[in-house]
Amino acid sequence: MDALRDLYQDVILDHGRQPRNFGRLVPATHHADGFNPLCGDKLHLYLQIDADQIIRDVRFEGSGCAISMASASLMSEALKGKSLAQARALSDAFRELLTAPAAPPPAASLGKLAVLAGVRDFPVRIKCATLAWHTLQAALAEQSEAATTE
Ligand code: ZN
Numbered sequence: 001m002d003a004l005r006d007l008y009q010d011v012i013l014d015h016g017r018q019p020r021n022f023g024r025l026v027p028a029t030h031h032a033d034g035f036n037p038l039c040g041d042k043l044h045l046y047l048q049i050d051a052d053q054i055i056r057d058v059r060f061e062g063s064g065c066a067i068s069m070a071s072a073s074l075m076s077e078a079l080k081g082k083s084l085a086q087a088r089a090l091s092d093a094f095r096e097l098l099t100a101p102a103a104p105p106p107a108a109s110l111g112k113l114a115v116l117a118g119v120r121d122f123p124v125r126i127k128c129a130t131l132a133w134h135t136l137q138a139a140l141a142e143q144s145e146a147a148t149t150e
Pocket of ligand 1: 036039040041064065066067068127128
């Protein structure tokens with residue numbers, strides 16, 4: 001189990017150091033800012049959603065700790081090609097993975113995102129991991145106000 005945990009941390013470090021889909025997306029149909037004041041993590045999320053409500057592209061810019069960047073990077077990979085309904089279900093499953101009182105077994109739909117399950121053992125870092133998802137919800141709701149984990 002320790003080896004498995006090490007592997008998970010490697011994935012987090014890899015995505016934290018070299019975030020996938022990092023950069024500006026133009027044109028974007030949806031976008032939102034996110035901020036986690038507890039840690040100082042900031043990100044700006046861009047989505048390209050087509051007329052069939054499929055997420056065609058995802059990019060983000062920002063700066064923050066390895067957990068926040070890895071979570072945004074893994075989320076960006078997971079969302080491409082998903083319908084909005086699938087994206088919302090994924091968001092719910094991810095939040096439950098980190099915040100449900102009893103640790104649930106990771107939903108199969110989470111795929112690589114399950115590597116972040118270990119964050120639940122570090123409560124102060126949970127908002128780092130959920131920032132990207134709060135920002136996704138803000139982007140999908142097309143809220144003009146910035147998302148915050150507070
Ligand atoms: Zn953080």
